[in-house]
Amino acid sequence: MNVTTGLDAHESEECAADLHERYARTRRMVAELAVRHGRKPEEVRIVAVSKYQPAAAVATLAEAGQRDFGENYVQEALAKQREIRRPDLRWHFLGRLQRNKAKYLPGNFILFHGLDNAVLALDLHERFQAKSxxxxxxxxxxxxxxxQKGGIAPEELSNLVEHVGGLSGLALRGLMALPPFELDLAHKQRLFSELRKLRDAVRRQTGLALPELSMGTTDDFPQAIAEGATMVRIGTRIFGERPTRVAS
Structure with a gap:
């Protein structure tokens, strides 16, 4: 399958080769960072952020062994799922979710990285519970x-954790954060450390396992891994620069 439409076969093969090489380099770096910080490579999962990327690029990456893909727009993600038809892929929804789009998550996404309010939590619970x-x-x-960004204030975290804990249609797996883009890497790393400490505090208070910390992107995933990230959301480092948005 061609990575980019409108290219001849030779150019498409070069694009696919470049994508494979960027992915391989990223996997090696993530594995090396995990080992450097006393962890096993498989303890840090790459979520390939495929927002705005064509389905063909996602399919090419899947052929290279990537299984977890992150999308920010429901309709764009669903179009890719229909085109690729790979039931083995794991689709993550990233960021803010409009309530009128929540109905599309059952059966199509395995993890939501951006829960930040009780009303949306209840809505998702009811939709997933209705489908068992x-x-x-x-x-x-x-x-x-x-x-301007999503996310709950740290002081409100305990209340939302308690609320989600009472909803059988949801399973709380951990925390996620996206530090301000303009911060320097040292400051971002301190915020990643803060998120880990918040997660650990909730663990002690509730007894929940909360195994996941989704933090770190193309620009700062080494700092996130140093602070315990179990999922790093990497887009442009793997795919290259994002093309024009392909779907609404």
Missing amino acids: QVLDVLIQVNLGDER
Whole structure:
């Protein structure tokens, strides 16, 4: 399958080879960082952020062994799923979710990285419970106090954890954060450390396992892995620069 439409066969093969090489380099780096910080490579999962990327590029990456893909727009993700038809792929929904899009998550996404309010939690619970399914969720914590971004304030975390714990259609797996882009790497690493400490505090208070910490992107995943990330959301480092948005 061609990675980019409108290219001849030779150019498409070169694009696919470049994608494979970027992916291989990223996998090696993530594995090396995990080992450097006393962990096994398989303890850090790459979520390939495929937002705006064509389905063909996702399929090429799947052929290279990648299974976890992250999308920010429901309709775009569903179109790719229909085109690729790979039931072995694991689709993650990243970021803010409009309530009118929540109905599309059952059967199509295995993990939601951006839960940040009780109303949305109840809505998702009801939709998944109606289909006898359970959605794994991560609570997004707003560590940079950015009002324009999603995420719950750290002081409100305990209440949302308790609320989610009472919803059988949801399974709380851990926390997620996206620090302000403009911060330097040292500051971002301190925020990643803060998220880990918040997760550990909730563990002690509730007895929940909360195994997942989704933190770190193309620009700062080494710092996130150093602070215990179990999932790193990497897009442009693997796919290259994002093309024009392909779906709404």
